[in-house]
Amino acid sequence: MTKLTGECLCGAISFEAEGEVPVMANCHCTACRQSTGSAYASLMFMKQDDVKITGTPKTYQHKSDAGTVMTKHFCENCGTPLFTQNSAREGMLGLRAGVINEQQEFTPKVNVYVSSKLDSTVLDEALPAFEKMPG
Template sequence: MMTKFTGGCLCGTVTYSCEIDPPLMMNCHCSDCRKAMGSVHATTMFVPEDSVTIKGYPRTYDHGADSGSNMTKMFCENCGSQLFSKNTSRPGGIGIRAGSVDDPSVIKPMMNIFLSSALPTTPLDPNLPQHQKMPG
């Protein structure tokens, strides 16, 4: 069943829509995601880039990732909300930050990744698969 969802930044300058069946969603505990999000982990939906329609022009920040690949973070230059990420190890894909989604009912993480970098006090859902690094 196709999942359609919308989202955007805090100030509404950058918005998006996506339709995918269903998006791959992970809680990433790597130090890069924790620092970029200012949180104990980043919940991200990974989708084909061509399934997302973006309105507005997010700014970008490029950096090396814990995995050794290169990452691009995309955020609103007005309010600073981080919305998307791209990884050179996954060409054609884009990560959508779950906190930017309008309808929280579509947020259904499927696993925890990079637990080797997780903060020791981070609560984990015991029903989700747990991975020390990125699986596969």
């Protein structure tokens, strides 16, 4: 059982989560780089029901290259990206690892979409790396 808390930069949106975290990944896809403004997105996927959100994030939907609907949740006041959803993973919510307080809980298990990573990003060779999304 993992307990996570976090909030956006301005504090308008916060969350508390408790449950299993079956997927922890770094995603290097172009959409993740654009929507986070960072070299890659670090994500912790939990059951949506295990995450209690205070405040109302704004959402933006787009199609992934696999044709699924992606929903990004962010604070419309300060712009912090908080959550992401993929229609292919119904009921799951991806928490952005950079906003959690319990940083020691983030131990990425895989790198995905390394085909579109920045040249300067050095991958942990101990982790499996996938050109796109596995399975």
